[in-house]
Amino acid sequence: MIVRTLAELSQTPNHVVTDEWRSTRLVVKSDGVGYSVHHTVVPEGSTVHCHYKHHYETNYCIAGEGEVLHVDSGETFPVTVGTVYALDQHDQHVLKATKGDLHLVCVFNPPIQGDETHNADGGYDLG
Incomplete structure (x- = not known):
């Protein structure tokens, strides 16, 4: 069984901070379960362009509000607490x-390694 907390990972390579987001990787490739799980925070006003060409990603909003733009279609979707969106076609998107x-x-x-x-x-x- 794997049990971890955000607090204990905050001072490890699995806590990655950039100008646009910060992400704590709770479950990673070396755990051997076939997926990774992250707690990611995008600060208010920040915009993140993403295009995961090699990965599928599902996101579940637990706090805050935002929007996700599907680049190919031009559609924008609200993201609020309780919203899930899955990038099932390696969708290029912009999250705000x-x-x-x-x-x-x-x-x-x-899964990702954890420090990317x-x-x-x-x-x-791909790692």
Whole structure:
């Protein structure tokens, strides 16, 4: 059984901070379960461009408000507490935190190592 807390991971390589977001990777590739789970925070007013060409991602909002733009279709969807959105086609998207810090529980398949930041495309390389 794997049991971890945000607090204990906050001083490890699994807590990644960038100018646009911070993410604590709670379950990672080395755990061997086939996916990774992250708690990601996008500060109010921040915008994050993402394009996970090698990963599927599902996000569940647990705090704050924002919006996600599906780049190919031009559609924008509200993201509020209780909203889930899944990038089932490696969708290029732009996430913006509009009211309060946006807190998301994110699941990636395949899992990431845990210390990555986005590459030039706004995604992660296969590790």
